[in-house]
Amino acid sequence: MTSIQHALDHSIRPDLRQMSAYHVPSAAGMVKLDAMENPFRMPPEYHARLGERLAQVDLQRYPVPTYSELKQRICHTLGVPQGHEVVLGNGSDELITMLALACVQREQRARVLAPVPGFVMYAMTAQLLGLDFIGVPLKPDFSLDLEAMLAAIHAQQPQLIFLAYPNNPTANLFSRADIEAILRASRGIVVVDEAYQPFANDSFMPQLLEYENLVVMRTVSKMGLAGIRLGYMSAHPALLAEIEKLRPPYNVNVLSEACALFALEHAQIFKEQAAQICAERTLQSARLQALPGVEVFPSQANFLLLRLKNADQVFSSLLEQGVLVKNVGKMHALLANCLRVTIGTAAENLRFYQALENILARTA
Numbered sequence: 001m002t003s004i005q006h007a008l009d010h011s012i013r014p015d016l017r018q019m020s021a022y023h024v025p026s027a028a029g030m031v032k033l034d035a036m037e038n039p040f041r042m043p044p045e046y047h048a049r050l051g052e053r054l055a056q057v058d059l060q061r062y063p064v065p066t067y068s069e070l071k072q073r074i075c076h077t078l079g080v081p082q083g084h085e086v087v088l089g090n091g092s093d094e095l096i097t098m099l100a101l102a103c104v105q106r107e108q109r110a111r112v113l114a115p116v117p118g119f120v121m122y123a124m125t126a127q128l129l130g131l132d133f134i135g136v137p138l139k140p141d142f143s144l145d146l147e148a149m150l151a152a153i154h155a156q157q158p159q160l161i162f163l164a165y166p167n168n169p170t171a172n173l174f175s176r177a178d179i180e181a182i183l184r185a186s187r188g189i190v191v192v193d194e195a196y197q198p199f200a201n202d203s204f205m206p207q208l209l210e211y212e213n214l215v216v217m218r219t220v221s222k223m224g225l226a227g228i229r230l231g232y233m234s235a236h237p238a239l240l241a242e243i244e245k246l247r248p249p250y251n252v253n254v255l256s257e258a259c260a261l262f263a264l265e266h267a268q269i270f271k272e273q274a275a276q277i278c279a280e281r282t283l284q285s286a287r288l289q290a291l292p293g294v295e296v297f298p299s300q301a302n303f304l305l306l307r308l309k310n311a312d313q314v315f316s317s318l319l320e321q322g323v324l325v326k327n328v329g330k331m332h333a334l335l336a337n338c339l340r341v342t343i344g345t346a347a348e349n350l351r352f353y354q355a356l357e358n359i360l361a362r363t364a
């Protein structure tokens, strides 16, 4: 009989065996400010109605793979231009995978380009699917290095470019003019990832009418429905038609579908929550800025990027005090001594602020 060691050696790709799994730290009992979740639930009076709706779902049936009602509702409620459709994904993570999969070629390795530091899934997906990832460093102020981007685009002719707008983990919006220059310079597909659009004051959705190589990708995760795993993207119909060919037909489950429909019928709730989060962001940013030795970067997202004197030590002390944030200092040289902190409820934000204030006072 074949031992598991032999089976792994024979079957599993060596590069995968070298990798480690995406690590999500346990947040049990902690103030959880590490994953850009919306801290609010729907108001309680909606829970019973949602429960009734979910109870009517035919769990014994597969989803109807056209998802036409949900798609219509998304287009109608979330600002997709007239005449444009969407493709749905099990989170935008799956959309990233589908886009990359669509570019894989047997003869020549396809190339994915994105500014770094950026969203880790772009590089990770490229690596897993056998595409080359080209990371172009941002400038120290986290704006795009347009010259370097254009040079890399000309030299490498990437099939896919990912631009997160606002960017994660730096929280800023890149310059519109820079993104438009990239759209014009690229022969391939340019994905503008608007995961944080509910908290930003700008979008490239209207530009779908202008740039035929543009994909605008969004998710309901940061808006307040991270648990249901639903992403969507819009683009030229000819491109969406190609992506539809490789979308797993039932990739959005019936409970997520029903839940998303219900939520979008009450989209105003999520708009109000986003406005509240933005107001908290302003408050949190101002008081953190006033702490000695803390640099707060401008944010158009539901999180703040901070630079501290000794971020590793502060991160550990925060953990001891029951506050979980994300230590991004090792992600990229430009992020040395940086922590990424989600905006939570007023009480959670105060908890974080007071914990940080204590730690800084102790170590000063």
Ligand SMILES: *Cc1c(COP(=O)(O)O)cnc(C)c1O
Residues within 6 Å of the ligand: 036, 090, 091, 092, 093, 094, 119, 164, 167, 168, 193, 195, 218, 219, 220, 221, 222, 226, 230, 231
């Ligand atoms: C959080 C995040 C996503 C999330 O995607 P889902 O899979 O839809 O939860 C996508 N893009 C960026 C830049 C993000 O930060």
